[in-house]
Amino acid sequence: MTKYLAADIGDTAKLLADDPIWLILIKVVGIFAFLVVMTLFMINWERKVVARMQHRPGPNRVGPNGWLQSLADGLKLAFKEDIRPVLADKWVFFLAPVISCIPAFLAFSVIPLAGEVNLFGQQTALQLVDLPVGVLVVLACSSLGVYGIVLSGWASGSPYPLLGALRSAAQVISYEIAMGLSIVAVIMFTGSLSTGDIVNAQASTVLGVLPGWFGILLFPSFVIYVVSMVGETNRAPFDLPEAESELVGGFHTEYSSLKFALFFLAEYVNMVTVSALATTLFLGGYKAPWSGEFMNTGWWGLLWFIGKTLFFLFLFIWLRGTLPRLRYDQFMKLGWKVLVPTSLVWIMAVAVIRTGAIQQLSTAQRLIALGVVVGLVLLVSFLLPDKKVQDTKGVPLAGSGFPVPPLDLVVPKAAPKRKVKVANIPKDDQVLAAAPTAKEAE
Amino acid sequence: MSLLVSLLAQQPEPVQRAVDTVTTGEVIAFWVLGPLALAGALGMLFARNAVHSALWLVLTMLSLGVLYMVQQAPFLGFVQIIVYTGAIMMLFLFVLMMVGRDSSDSVVEVIRGQRLAAALLGIGFAVLMVGSVARALTSVEPKGLAEANATNGGNVGNIGVKLFTDYLFPFELTSALLIVAALGAMILAFVGRDGKPSKKTQKELVEERFQEGKRVGSIPGPGVFATANSVATPALLPDGSVSEESLFEVIEATDKSALSEDVADVAGTGHQPDPHALKGSES
Numbered sequence: 001m002t003k004y005l006a007a008d009i010g011d012t013a014k015l016l017a018d019d020p021i022w023l024i025l026i027k028v029v030g031i032f033a034f035l036v037v038m039t040l041f042m043i044n045w046e047r048k049v050v051a052r053m054q055h056r057p058g059p060n061r062v063g064p065n066g067w068l069q070s071l072a073d074g075l076k077l078a079f080k081e082d083i084r085p086v087l088a089d090k091w092v093f094f095l096a097p098v099i100s101c102i103p104a105f106l107a108f109s110v111i112p113l114a115g116e117v118n119l120f121g122q123q124t125a126l127q128l129v130d131l132p133v134g135v136l137v138v139l140a141c142s143s144l145g146v147y148g149i150v151l152s153g154w155a156s157g158s159p160y161p162l163l164g165a166l167r168s169a170a171q172v173i174s175y176e177i178a179m180g181l182s183i184v185a186v187i188m189f190t191g192s193l194s195t196g197d198i199v200n201a202q203a204s205t206v207l208g209v210l211p212g213w214f215g216i217l218l219f220p221s222f223v224i225y226v227v228s229m230v231g232e233t234n235r236a237p238f239d240l241p242e243a244e245s246e247l248v249g250g251f252h253t254e255y256s257s258l259k260f261a262l263f264f265l266a267e268y269v270n271m272v273t274v275s276a277l278a279t280t281l282f283l284g285g286y287k288a289p290w291s292g293e294f295m296n297t298g299w300w301g302l303l304w305f306i307g308k309t310l311f312f313l314f315l316f317i318w319l320r321g322t323l324p325r326l327r328y329d330q331f332m333k334l335g336w337k338v339l340v341p342t343s344l345v346w347i348m349a350v351a352v353i354r355t356g357a358i359q360q361l362s363t364a365q366r367l368i369a370l371g372v373v374v375g376l377v378l379l380v381s382f383l384l385p386d387k388k389v390q391d392t393k394g395v396p397l398a399g400s401g402f403p404v405p406p407l408d409l410v411v412p413k414a415a416p417k418r419k420v421k422v423a424n425i426p427k428d429d430q431v432l433a434a435a436p437t438a439k440e441a442e
Numbered sequence: 443m444s445l446l447v448s449l450l451a452q453q454p455e456p457v458q459r460a461v462d463t464v465t466t467g468e469v470i471a472f473w474v475l476g477p478l479a480l481a482g483a484l485g486m487l488f489a490r491n492a493v494h495s496a497l498w499l500v501l502t503m504l505s506l507g508v509l510y511m512v513q514q515a516p517f518l519g520f521v522q523i524i525v526y527t528g529a530i531m532m533l534f535l536f537v538l539m540m541v542g543r544d545s546s547d548s549v550v551e552v553i554r555g556q557r558l559a560a561a562l563l564g565i566g567f568a569v570l571m572v573g574s575v576a577r578a579l580t581s582v583e584p585k586g587l588a589e590a591n592a593t594n595g596g597n598v599g600n601i602g603v604k605l606f607t608d609y610l611f612p613f614e615l616t617s618a619l620l621i622v623a624a625l626g627a628m629i630l631a632f633v634g635r636d637g638k639p640s641k642k643t644q645k646e647l648v649e650e651r652f653q654e655g656k657r658v659g660s661i662p663g664p665g666v667f668a669t670a671n672s673v674a675t676p677a678l679l680p681d682g683s684v685s686e687e688s689l690f691e692v693i694e695a696t697d698k699s700a701l702s703e704d705v706a707d708v709a710g711t712g713h714q715p716d717p718h719a720l721k722g723s724e725s
Binding site: 089131176 | 491494497500516517524528532533535536540597598655683686
């Protein structure tokens with residue numbers, strides 16, 4: 001029984017327990033600054049990478065190589081006129097950007113940025129808190145962040161934002177389920193919800209070569225998490241709540257000035273947070289790909305962490321530069337009919353494997369279990385109805401490369417030539433007389 | 443929110459704390475969150491707008507969630523936030539937004555005896571509440587979770603063990619109830635396709651279009667291959683005849699003499715500009 005459960009309290013939590021209050025404050029400010037700087041960097045990086053993918057230079061005027069462009073844009077946004085539509089709901093309109101921003105920052109408090117370091121003479125871990133329910137904090141914050149989007153759309157008092165908000169509500173609820181299910185397998189392997197414990201559980205190596213990351217051990221979970229994290233953050237190709245070709249700007253159509261900037265900030269901070277969580281859960285967090293001391297202790301952790309997070313952030317940009325936006329029904333189908341069932345089956349498989357590993361079954365027992373599973377799969381595959389056989393008489397006219405005429409082609413009769421519908425073609429001189437000449441027009 | 447951060451920061455403490463005492467932080471948290479929860483509940487009752495009402499309820503639920511966290515039940519607190527505020531209230535808001543912001547409450551009694559039943563049930567609920575609160579205040583010995591949280595895998599582990607051993611039957615019963623409710627909702631909301639053929643795929647539609655032998659491309663708009671792009675100008679086929687499909691009923695019904703100029707232009711019998719036309723009036 002006890003093997004299911006982690007130690008009573010993780011090492012990281014012990015390390016963090018004696019942090020003085022000033023150190024906690026420094027960490028809070030540090031995380032805030034990190035996220036804001038990452039946002040400024042990320043906007044610029046995204047514009048530059050997308051520009052490169054589209055063979056154009058991208059921002060290159062403000063600051064060295066254009067790297068201060070987003071800072072200038074942010075300042076400009078803050079000084080713009082703040083407009084509130086007449087039909088807007090005054091308080092909710094004001095509250096929505098704040099609600100979307102705060103949870104985005106709050107979620108980062110449980111992310112471990114590095115292991116044990118010496119910070120101003122204190123031995124501590126580079127992490128604000130290590131809760132026994134750490135992963136749930138991120139989920140709770142993302143579920144609160146949606147309120148910002150939904151309320152902004154409703155409070156704007158305008159149809160396009162409302163449509164964006166409706167889409168967003170449905171989208172985030174669906175993809176949060178897939179996201180939560182993809183995390184379950186990780187929790188089953190670790191036996192703990194604490195982020196610090198999850199990182200420590202990935203410290204070993206598999207087969208002596210591969211790092212023991214859950215991204216490798218639990219690859220299906222990893223894929224599902226990555227897909228649902230893009231859906232959760234409303235990013236292309238899943239940016240339906242703000243699809244600019246359909247909904248103008250989606251939920252933030254009516255927002256301007258600092259309120260709009262807050263939405264922008266929240267979106268990018270959310271991206272950093274889900275990337276950081278992906279790093280923590282699936283890519284070994286702040287640990288190096290190998291076990292041992294070399295480049296794997298103290299402040300090296302921060303470097304690994306940022307590197308892995310940037311990998312995911314690049315993935316976001318790459319997706320945006322590559323994929324067109326999904327249609328809404330296709331997107332919902334992907335979430336409910338592909339991601340959720342797949343993760344449920346995968347969790348069952350992981351549970352069976354874990355039980356087998358813990359109870360130390362004999363080889364014969366494992367083979368019998370495997371046989372039963374294969375038999376069940378075969379049975380189900382026989383029970384499934386065949387795909388409807390298509391009409392073989394008709395020659396496929398489309399989708400086969402060339403449009404082939406059917407064998408029983410009857411050339412349709414040409415429509416009877418119609419005479420030009422002109423009753424009396426006026427004589428040339430009459431028309432000339434009727435039409436004003438250039439001289440008359442003057 | 444900064445309060446929440448500081449509370450979260452305190453969480454690992456219970457291990458060191460052997461005796462369950464109410465700390466100063468907990469008292470402060472209670473006196474901040476308690477009135478907030480109460481205000482949320484009152485706001486929910488008295489808000490005129492349905493969405494505002496829902497938002498007040500969210501405030502209450504958040505306060506309760508944070509209270510659970512303070513009282514050494516972090517798992518319960520976060521699940522409260524994820525499930526109630528994140529999922530259930532979001533669905534509420536979704537429905538309210540679909541209904542529209544201006545829809546007012548209906549005062550018509552839809553079900554017979556609805557008000558009487560509501561009043562009776564409300565009184566019954568109030569009696570139950572008062573009874574349990576009174577019992578909690580008098581005869582129940584307060585017992586902290588610090589001891590339980592320090593053993594057997596902590597808070598989450600203990601809940602898991604209890605749920606899947608002692609309380610397995612109620613747990614499964616509740617999940618069965620939820621599944622039945624979900625299935626019932628699906629059946630009520632499902633619009634059957636009895637007799638109707640299933641929706642055609644894009645590929646089937648394309649093949650059908652080709653097989654019917656009808657026009658594959660789009661119908662010509664007015665003014666295609668014509669001398670002007672006015673709706674009054676019909677499209678011309680390559681041989682110069684007017685394409686019937688581009689004719690517009692309204693314009694067809696108008697007096698022809700009104701269109702004589704366009705007709706002349708289309709027929710090519712109108713004024714033909716010669717190269718001198720480029721020079722304007724000097725020609």
